[in-house]
Amino acid sequence: MIHSMNQPTTSSIRNIIADLRSDTFTQPGKGMRAAMASAEVGDDVFQEDPTILELEELVAGITGFEAAIYVPSGTMSNQIAINLQTRPGDSVLIEAESHVFIYEAGAGPALSGIQFDCVNSEDFMQWNDSAMALVREDSLHSATTSMIVLENTHNRHGGRVFPLSGLERIRAFRQSHKGVALHCDGARIWNAAAATDKDVSELLRGFDSASVCFSKGLGAPVGSALCGSRDLVARARKVRKRWGGGMRQAGIVAAGALYALRHHRERIGEDHLQAGVLAKLFRDLCAEHPEKALAAKTPNPQTNMVYLQVRPKKAQALVDALAAVGVLVLPTGGGWIRAVTHLDVRADAMPKVCSAFANCLKGL
Ligand SMILES: Cc1ncc(COP(=O)(O)O)c(C=O)c1O
Incomplete structure (x- = not known):
């Protein structure tokens, strides 16, 4: 069997708060679609x-x-x-x-x-x-x-x-x-x-x-x-x-x-700011629940990616629990979970993303 990394599929998830699996998941907006059409x-x-x-x-x-x-x-x-x-x-x-x-x-x-x-x-x-x-x-x-x-x-x-x-x-x-x-x-x-x-x-x-x-x-x-x-x-x-x-x-x-x-080139630094918000959350989770949140690979991210490590056996359960509430992240092996910010991750969605992480982690 050939494994794909892109789980879960989004078709079954109705209300996506943030798709943080990768910055490849962006959708072309109206302006871009108009430029393409013409x-x-x-x-x-x-x-x-x-x-x-x-x-x-x-x-x-x-x-x-x-x-x-x-x-x-x-x-x-x-x-x-x-x-x-x-x-x-x-x-x-x-x-x-x-x-x-x-x-x-x-x-x-x-x-x-x-x-x-x-x-x-x-x-x-x-x-x-x-x-x-x-x-x-x-x-x-x-x-x-x-x-x-x-x-x-x-x-x-x-x-x-x-x-x-x-x-x-x-x-x-x-x-x-x-x-x-x-x-x-x-x-x-x-x-x-x-x-x-x-x-x-x-x-x-x-x-x-x-x-x-x-x-x-x-x-x-x-x-x-x-x-x-x-x-x-x-x-x-x-x-x-x-x-x-x-x-x-x-x-x-x-x-x-x-x-x-x-x-979009000029605005890319905004994604780094959102990654900083997630990084702080991950640092806090590691401090508050050291038995569940084991490590943060990027405590101070330079760009748009952050990683949180949980026990390898719990990684998929966390990914699934987050997906069920509309936050999509990518497991990358060894208990690591990756979250990537991009132009479709809106700043005003971050509070919901953060509480989803905190709640799902507690429920592990
Ligand atoms: C660092 C890096 N290089 C190359 C690629 C390959 O790009 P593509 O998926 O368009 O083949 C990726 C894809 O995510 C990447 O992250």
């Missing part, structure tokens, strides 16, 4: 979709790369980057909790024939000597490290921003190791930019490629972009086609992404 479209495989061309140009500008290509998902975007910057038998150095390593269905080895070398989180994020020691030089015996992939913000680390000091060191390393490509899984780079008050292009400076998503905190229904040099993006067009991701009049969905970039 989008000018063309055949994007022929690069004739004016809305997609506009989106790609805007994204390249914001990220500071020469070019960008619209793709259906963040997974495809990350995997095209790997495919283009490695050869079968190479190694990709990655942090052990990364989405690319854990949640992309084994795509790296399956589609590009690479192996991953995993570095523990702190070593990787500080890019210290232990991390660097795992970069494999080209030799007869070893898989050559041809790429480093980092994630900013970091999903499994509670939306943590990649430390700026680590970023500096990893850039300097890339400068002195020309053969090692540097890729950023920037699905939530918008959150990182808001949290650090830096431009997205500054956070991506020195990278060879980056994947950015419109369907997470920005609230668009579909799509991501792979950003890089003109040459990399031209070659990405062919891999996207090969993997079945060539789209035709997709400007109709890209219009949602364009709208999101223009209208």
Whole structure:
């Protein structure tokens, strides 16, 4: 049996107070739907979709790369980057909790024939000597490290921003190791930019490629972009086609992404404030009911994710009890429950969310 993480299904839940399972659960609002309905479209495989061309140009500008290509998902975007910057038998150095390593269905080895070398989180994020020691030089015996992939913000680390000091060191390393490509899984780079008050292009400076998503905190229904040099993006067009991701009049969905970039980027910091409210609640619950609320992974969240840990055997019961009163959260294993704030989690719903948590936890 193949397990899905997205339980429970929402069809049976009538009054949803807040869907905190992920920032991918946002619904397109009226303005976005209107923009989508009136989008000018063309055949994007022929690069004739004016809305997609506009989106790609805007994204390249914001990220500071020469070019960008619209793709259906963040997974495809990350995997095209790997495919283009490695050869079968190479190694990709990655942090052990990364989405690319854990949640992309084994795509790296399956589609590009690479192996991953995993570095523990702190070593990787500080890019210290232990991390660097795992970069494999080209030799007869070893898989050559041809790429480093980092994630900013970091999903499994509670939306943590990649430390700026680590970023500096990893850039300097890339400068002195020309053969090692540097890729950023920037699905939530918008959150990182808001949290650090830096431009997205500054956070991506020195990278060879980056994947950015419109369907997470920005609230668009579909799509991501792979950003890089003109040459990399031209070659990405062919891999996207090969993997079945060539789209035709997709400007109709890209219009949602364009709208999101223009209208939702500036407000993303508001989600961080709501995450702060939940974090305080989780801290309080841990203090008041230490036998039930065991730990909070993100006592002071930098962006839009918070995690609470309960006894593993009780996690599903808590998820179900919350769902029954209209608060949806995601169990992520080991008793951890994730709550993610986004543009459909309204500030005025937070008191109800907090009392639902407190009541359901007490009832465990
Ligand atoms: C950090 C990160 N990278 C990549 C992805 C993949 O995006 P998609 O679901 O569009 O394939 C996700 C999805 O949640 C993610 O959280």
